[in-house]
Amino acid sequence: MLTMQLRSCFDRVHKPEQMIRNEERLKYLEQERLKDSVNYVEVMAMYDSLIVISKQKFDELENRKQPIKNAIKQSNTVVDNFDREQLRRAFADGR
Numbered sequence: 001m002l003t004m005q006l007r008s009c010f011d012r013v014h015k016p017e018q019m020i021r022n023e024e025r026l027k028y029l030e031q032e033r034l035k036d037s038v039n040y041v042e043v044m045a046m047y048d049s050l051i052v053i054s055k056q057k058f059d060e061l062e063n064r065k066q067p068i069k070n071a072i073k074q075s076n077t078v079v080d081n082f083d084r085e086q087l088r089r090a091f092a093d094g095r
Contacts, residue, residue: 071091082090
């Protein structure tokens, strides 16, 4: 009982309004920082996946290039007298 009476004699020290505003602003900035870092990680993951897809596509095109080069080497050297259909057949047959 005596403690309660003594406490009532003294004014409680309240935080200044500016300090409260600053603390709230810091909480807000920390939440924004976390949200931005999550967004950054998501964007970087997207870029990484796009890079992987591009590399796979490049490798696929490179793998398709070699058989075409071989077909060109094996084709007849004089193609001036061939029409388009004859050229298609020659490449399809592998000559």
